[in-house]
Amino acid sequence: MQDFQAFKELLNSPRNIVIVTHHKPDADALGSSLGLAGFLRKKQHQVSVITPTDYPAFLQWMPGNDQVVIYNEGHQKRSKLLVEQSEMIFCLDFSSLHRINELGELVRASTGIKVLIDHHLDPEDFAEFTFWSTKAAATAELIFDLIVDLGEKDLIDADIAESLYAGIMTDTGSFKHSNTTEKIHRVAAELIELGADTHKVARLIYDSNSLERLQFTGFALSERLVVLKEFNTAYLAISSKDLSRFNSKTGDTEGLVNYALSIKGIILAAVIIDRGEVIKISFRSIGEFPVNELAQEHFEGGGHRNAAGGKSHLSLNETVDKFVKLLPHYQSKLDNHNKINADV
Secondary structure (H helix, E strand, O other), X not given: OOOHHHHHXXXXXXXXXXXXXXXXXXXXXXXXXXXXXXXXXXXXXXXXXXXXXXXXXXXXXXXXXXXXXXOOOOOHHHHHHHHHHOOEEEEEOOOOHHHHOOHHHHHHHOOOEEEEEEOOOOOXXXXXXXXXOOOOOOHHHHHHHHHHHOOOHHHOOHHHHHHHHHHHHHHOOOOOOOOOOHHHHHHHHHHHHOOOOHHXXXXXXXXXXXXXXXXXXXXXXXXXXXXXXXXXXEEEEEOHHHHHXXXXXXXXXOOXXXXXXXXOOOOXXXXXXXXXXXXXXXXXXXXXXXXXXXXXXXXXXXXXXXEEEEEEOOOHHHHHHHHHHHHHHHHHHHOOHHHHHHHO
C-alpha cells in the first residue's frame, strides 16, 4: 500500500466507516468484512457492513452477522445514507465497482476515503488506498496481513480469527487448491493460536445442509451432469424449474462445480444456472487452463486463472450451446490432461 503511514494515521481516531463486499458474498467476502469490522470496532470506529444481496444461511453464524445491512432487501435508503455519511469506505474482495451492483455508483459518488482490499486481477483505479495482491489466497489473508502491519495483531480475538479463517479455508478449497502456500498455512496457524476453532468453522460451513440441498445435489449429479471426454470438460446446466423443484436457496448451488472438476481427467468444469433475469456461470479448472480468460472474453466475467464466473443473456440452452461450441478453440490447452495428471 502506498503511503501506509497516512492510512495508519487515518485509523488512529474514531471514524464513520462503511465496509462493502461483492454481490452474493461468499465466506471470504463476508468473513473478511466481518473480521475487519470487528477489528475496527475495537479501535472505537463506527462501522457498518453492507452487502449488495443476501448470502447463504451457512455463513450467518459469523459474529456481527446480525448487524449486516443487505441492500436489496429493503435497505436501499439506509444504505445510501450510510455511504453518504461515511468518512471511509472499505471495498473488500472485489476489484471493480460494477461487482456491487447499484451500490457501485453510490460508492463512486461518495466523498468518503476509499480503500480497496482484494486479490483479484485488474483492480479498478477508484480508491485512495489499495492493499492488493493476486498472490494472496484470500482477501481474509490480506486483512490479517493488514492488521499485523498496523502492529495490532493483539486486537484479533477468537471471533475475528474465525471469520478470517473461514475466508481462507473456503478460498483455498480446504487447503487443497494451488493457491495453498506455505505462508497461508502459517497465517492459518496464527489464527488458530488466536482462538479460531477450526472444527467449528468447518462444521458450520460444510455440515449445515438442508435435506432439500442434498436432494438437489443428488439430482444435479445424476440428471444434469454432462461429461465431454474429447475436451476433458464436464458441465451441469440447471434450469429455473430445477431450482424451484428443490426450493433452492442462496448458496445451495455453491460447490457444485467442484464435483464436476473432481472427475478424473477433467481440466475444465462449469455450472450454468438459469437465474431468471440472467444465466449465471461458474468456471473451474486445473493446471494452466485460464478460465478467467474464457469468462472475460465470452461471458462478461472474470476472476482467477482456475476459478472464475460469468453471465449470459441468452437462454439456458443457447448458453450451453455457446459454451460447447467454444471448446474446440481451446482444444490444445484441454489436451494437456496427461501432463497435468502426471504432475499431480
